[in-house]
Amino acid sequence: KQEVTQIPAALSVPEGENLVLNCSFTDSAIYNLQWFRQDPGKGLTSLLLIQSSQREQTSGRLNASLDKSSGRSTLYIAASQPGDSATYLCAVRSYGANSKLTFGKGITLSVRP
Amino acid sequence: DTAVSQTPKYLVTQMGNDKSIKCEQNLGHDTMYWYKQDSKKFLKIMFSYNNKELIINETVPNRFSPKSPDKAHLNLHINSLELGDSAVYFCASSQGPPSGRNTGELFFGEGSRLTVL
Numbered sequence: 001k002q003e004v005t006q007i008p009a010a011l012s013v014p015e016g017e018n019l020v021l022n023c024s025f026t027d028s029a030i031y032n033l034q035w036f037r038q039d040p041g042k043g044l045t046s047l048l049l050i051q052s053s054q055r056e057q058t059s060g061r062l063n064a065s066l067d068k069s070s071g072r073s074t075l076y077i078a079a080s081q082p083g084d085s086a087t088y089l090c091a092v093r094s095y096g097a098n099s100k101l102t103f104g105k106g107i108t109l110s111v112r113p
Numbered sequence: 114d115t116a117v118s119q120t121p122k123y124l125v126t127q128m129g130n131d132k133s134i135k136c137e138q139n140l141g142h143d144t145m146y147w148y149k150q151d152s153k154k155f156l157k158i159m160f161s162y163n164n165k166e167l168i169i170n171e172t173v174p175n176r177f178s179p180k181s182p183d184k185a186h187l188n189l190h191i192n193s194l195e196l197g198d199s200a201v202y203f204c205a206s207s208q209g210p211p212s213g214r215n216t217g218e219l220f221f222g223e224g225s226r227l228t229v230l
Binding site for chain 1 (some may be wrong): 117146153154155156157158161168169203205216217218219220221222223224
């Protein structure tokens, strides 16, 4: 059974800092990995999706990497801003017709002005 | 032009009542999902439909019954509501199950917050 872990559960950093959010998963047989952002009381916004054959994806100040063999992914946020404050969730997608997305519990990020 | 929309956004009801949450997507996707986010913010899949056919049914009480009248809609009906059903329910959609032709990227609705008193 796939398990996704995100540690720590919460993180507080000063504005401008570069930071790395970690995600680990137990079963390396994944189809892809997706990073989401969730603001309080809102839905999930997809940030980046990395296919199992890829090593990284970039979007603006965000860079996500994937090391399937070790069961790890990182989300790198450059030059953090208060507007980046949110909960960041990592989710892995299994193969097959019954494919499902298994989520971590998320990391709540607070960027202090 | 909301991609995945859910109604209602908030629902407050008494124990024992029956309620429904509706979901619609205008992305032309084949697959839709219901996820439950509990008080600890943990997201867990409940159901998935592909082309109106149930393909994932996690261990969910049979008081929960999904219905997909067409590919663009997936509704969730809950009978005999219990206190523990209080949560945020998210609908999502993807182009289809992962294959060489699509990424399986999921798009989520804004959520429906259910409070059972």
